[in-house]
Amino acid sequence: AGNGDGQHQPDGQASEVERAAAALRAGGLVILPTETVYGLAADAANPRAVAAVYQAKGRPSFNPLIAHVADVEAVRRIAVLDERGEALAAAFWPGPLTIVAPVRDAGAVSDLARAGLDTVAVRVPGHPLSRALLAAFGGPVVAPSANRSGRPSPTTYADAIEETGPASAAALDGGACRVGLESTVVALLPGEPARLLRPGSVTRAQLEAVVGPLAEAEADAKRSPGRLALHYAPDAPVRINEITAEPDEAFLAFGRSDSPFNLSPTGDLAEAAANLFAMLRAADRTKPSAIVVAPIPDEGLGEAINDRLKRAAGYVG
Ligand code: TXA
Ligand code: MG
Numbered sequence: 124a125g126n127g128d129g130q131h132q133p134d135g136q137a138s139e140v141e142r143a144a145a146a147l148r149a150g151g152l153v154i155l156p157t158e159t160v161y162g163l164a165a166d167a168a169n170p171r172a173v174a175a176v177y178q179a180k181g182r183p184s185f186n187p188l189i190a191h192v193a194d195v196e197a198v199r200r201i202a203v204l205d206e207r208g209e210a211l212a213a214a215f216w217p218g219p220l221t222i223v224a225p226v227r228d229a230g231a232v233s234d235l236a237r238a239g240l241d242t243v244a245v246r247v248p249g250h251p252l253s254r255a256l257l258a259a260f261g262g263p264v265v266a267p268s269a270n271r272s273g274r275p276s277p278t279t280y281a282d283a284i285e286e287t288g289p290a291s292a293a294a295l296d297g298g299a300c301r302v303g304l305e306s307t308v309v310a311l312l313p314g315e316p317a318r319l320l321r322p323g324s325v326t327r328a329q330l331e332a333v334v335g336p337l338a339e340a341e342a343d344a345k346r347s348p349g350r351l352a353l354h355y356a357p358d359a360p361v362r363i364n365e366i367t368a369e370p371d372e373a374f375l376a377f378g379r380s381d382s383p384f385n386l387s388p389t390g391d392l393a394e395a396a397a398n399l400f401a402m403l404r405a406a407d408r409t410k411p412s413a414i415v416v417a418p419i420p421d422e423g424l425g426e427a428i429n430d431r432l433k434r435a436a437g438y439v440g
Contacts, residue, residue, distance in 0.1 A: 153295065156253060158301045160303070163176055163291065181273075186267075194217075194247060198222075205313070223242050269287045278401050307326075357404065366418070
């Protein structure tokens with residue numbers, strides 16, 4: 124583990140990256156910082172390692188995982204990227220975008236990691252430590268968020284260690300995650316319009332500027348089977364779109380407020396996204412009777428924030 128600052132001690136980090144790559148080769152799990160959230164990484168081609176990820180998270184069923192690779196050439200080796208995929212890759216990779224596409228090399232990402240589907244989810248992350256680990260390891264790495272199932276995704280090293288540290292053979296400290304929400308997931312399947320499966324910090328408008336109008340994913344839950352209600356729930360019940368809270372409740376403000384929990388005092392959506400999961404956890408630690416969240420505008424990045432909040436509140440299946 125480092126010191127919470129991804130920029131210092133380059134020599135120490137180089138050997139930590141090597142140790143983490145060796146742990147992956149040995150079938151072990153690695154706590155991996157990305158620009159979105161911390162992941163629990165394993166060798167995508169090793170079914171036993173992938174099974175250990177599901178076990179460590181306590182996932183109720185085998186939801187498919189995202190294969191993380193170092194660059195777009197590596198993506199083309201495992202998935203079939205059409206013109207739309209190439210355009211999205213050029214616009215947003217490395218970065219917080221995941222593309223679901225037909226699988227090309229079924230051996231590179233084990234059946235278990237794909238939950239038996241003939242498609243694969245792929246992403247080229249932008250965080251320097253995830254890039255360094257992927258380069259050192261050389262193959263695709265699955266990395267679901269490093270939380271135990273049903274808990275908020277970890278966005279700091281300490282939260283990741285608290286969630287799945289005991290199950291990991293190595294851990295890389297990349298500091299606080301810049302984005303703070305999981306990647307945008309878009310499906311590009313032959314003969315179908317591009318489909319938004321999970322909103323994220325690459326917004327609907329940004330995607331549509333590249334691939335044209337998106338199809339709705341709502342009627343299509345089985346294409347992204349990981350999206351369960353209460354997926355992001357803290358221990359306290361969550362209510363959203365409220366202006367005030369009772370004294371025994373924790374209020375997560377957005378914009379000017381006296382509340383000790385404020386997603387963004389200036390009303391900045393990127394700041395609110397980066398703070399969301401860490402602040403849900405911080406509020407939860409005060410053992411409130413409920414966590415009450417201020418209204419968040421539903422435009423741009425707000426769509427992804429509200430998606431996660433509705434899930435935390437149990438509104439979405
Ligand atoms: O930002 C992120 O994406 C983080 C970091 C660590 O990279 N990872 C992450 O992974 O959020 P996970 O496993 O928590 O979410 C994967 C999502 C799930 O909603 C899953 O259902 C969907 O991607 N998915 C994976 N493979 C799929 C496939 N073949 N078809 C449809 N959806 C798929
Ligand atoms: Mg997750």
